[in-house]
Amino acid sequence: MSDQPSFVTVDQVLADRSASSWLKRAVIDLLQRDPVDAANDAEVLSALMAHRADELLSRADAQPFDKS
Numbered sequence: 001m002s003d004q005p006s007f008v009t010v011d012q013v014l015a016d017r018s019a020s021s022w023l024k025r026a027v028i029d030l031l032q033r034d035p036v037d038a039a040n041d042a043e044v045l046s047a048l049m050a051h052r053a054d055e056l057l058s059r060a061d062a063q064p065f066d067k068s
Contacts, residue, residue: 030038
């Protein structure tokens with residue numbers, strides 16, 4: 001999906017052709033769960049992936065660029 005809007009609905013995500021299959025399956029799975037538990041798990045997952053992305057980008061920035 002493009003830049004994250006401030007709010008999207010479940011129907012918008014499921015109808016979005018640019019949304020990944022993984023995201024659509026996750027949304028459908030989360031709808032079957034307690035909404036508070038699902039939101040908490042989604043926050044943890046978001047924090048984990050943001051930290052991983054930051055680590056990978058930091059490593060990439062620290063490595064010298066090979067011009068060969």
